[in-house]
Amino acid sequence: MSVQTWTYILVGITFALYIGIAIWSRAGSTKEFYVAGGGVSPLANGMATAADWMSAASFISMAGIIAFAGYDGSVYLMGWTGGYVLLALLLAPYLRKFGKFTVPDFIGDRYYSNTARLVAVVCALLVSFTYVAGQMQGVGLVFSRFLEVDMTTGVIIGMVIVLFYAVLGGMKGITYTQVAQYCVLIFAFMVPAIFISFQMTGNPIPQLGMGSTLNDGSGMFLLDKLDGLSSALGFDEYTSGSKSMTDVFAITLALMVGTAGLPHVIVRFFTVKRVKDARKSAGWALLLIAILYTTAPAVAVFARTNMIETVNNKPYSEVPEWFSKWEITELISFNDKNGDGRIQYVADEKTNELYVNRDIMVLANPEIANLPAWVIALVAAGGLAAALSTAAGLLLVISSSVSHDLIKKVFVPNITEKGELWAARGAATVAVVIAGYFGINPPGFVAAVVALAFGLAAASFFPAIVLGIFYKKMNKEGAIAGMVVGILLMLFYMLKFKFGIFDGGKAAVAGLKANWWFGISPEGFGSVAMIVNFIVSIVVMKFTPEPPKNVQEIVEDIRVPSGAGEATGH
């Protein structure tokens, strides 16, 4: 059977599965819609969190980014896993004990202020919308590359599926489809990795294969070989990297703290029964994420080595079939600058003749390694599972921010349960349509704004929540001042150094690198903005009145785990 047929079969089966689960787990109340009724088991919640968290970027792009960045790619590996330690130790158990539906709920109640609530809603919407547009784009890409439908049709098919189970099932439907999606995506990621690891090193476990010797009889370590190949072509040594230590430190910190502050991840911990379940499911989530995150750097090493060996200095007329196939999609292209008919792949831009899109490292990897057709098709189903599961989680945050935090808590406090449920469904529908629109017409700044989303979460939510739990005397004046200053500082730095707005636009960005504060890139600046937020909060608090007694009692109460009760909206 051809790859195409296999892809239709696998994608068809997985989609039917998601729809089946959605029908079986419809939400009947706001509680089921927002927090899946609050009775999800820790393991199921761990799986759902893992699928929720691992997006199209983790599945399709990350290994490719690492393949080209080498050691510098570690910022993503450590940053996007280390955040779970912060989440498990500093946030999840206490937020679960607090027992509300959303993150703005916590901010609004803990800081006894609807202003604080509104600031939190704006942040949650901003973060979630930028993210979800990227996911829809990912869905469209997979459809257009593997099933040869055009991108718009692909996005619309994706929209209909997500709409179906998010609107019908709410958090309950999303949770159980995410469990299925985790299984699909991890299987799809691991199978090609295991095949390739075995092919190249004789060790079927990619994590070990990465550090093993090559299978070609040379007895050379794979990583040493790749270091050698990289230096020979003029790139930095694979295991060394080129970013400054300060910047690597700052980016890792910003990603970790940003991860812990992302609303669509935090709300997952409201769905379990007890505080101890929240802790345990954070452990499961990270374990399940770590399976992919420790395999990705191995895939990166295999793919990079394979690619250099397969194409460098080979005559263009003799390139393998996959090369021509991916040339059509313009993910790979060859420009014979010196006219010798051979492909020269080197670091120097002037003589380099090969352009490779990073996404190809995962998408085309099975073909490069000559794996069977069904394995190639599996990658398509996995990419779709990753993108759809994350999109659904984000849509839920958007819809609950509107229906619960805005409509119920601020504008129409006496709305009925049924009315709120319909408002939530309506908001989800509108959000899907907007996300789909941005997926089809992506604004040029999507990638940049996703990085901004982490910075924003780090600069706003994280300090406000941590201080809310660990610093009883923190008051609304301090928290609001901290969040506002943190966000504005982060926005200013991004606009200045990422978009060059104050210095004559995009063209000026590269030249501004020398002026980075402390040598920290815009991607890493979230860590500075976070520290500023902490300082501002504490200083302002010292000069303003203490929080009321009953709020201080709430803080005392969330610190002990017993009597968590069920999540409520009141």
Add this chain to the structure above:
Amino acid sequence: MSNKQEKANAYWKENLKYLCILLSIWFAVSYGAGILFKEALDTIQIGGFKLGFWFAQQGSIYVFVILIFVYVRLMNKLDKKYGYDE
């Protein structure tokens, strides 16, 4: 101060102690071994891995997973000790 209040304070203190220890390890494996002392650790090679590089791309992640499960165990015990388990 009531007895209940004292119990809650003692529980919180022990919890904070655990957090300090676990977060120190969290910092040491990622920012320490994977970034600040990466160069020095790279002089040690285990199998095909330079040690600093291994911590940055593999080791720190394994330690993160272990840290959370250790925390789960410690806290479950602590909950029991203070009668907060349900």
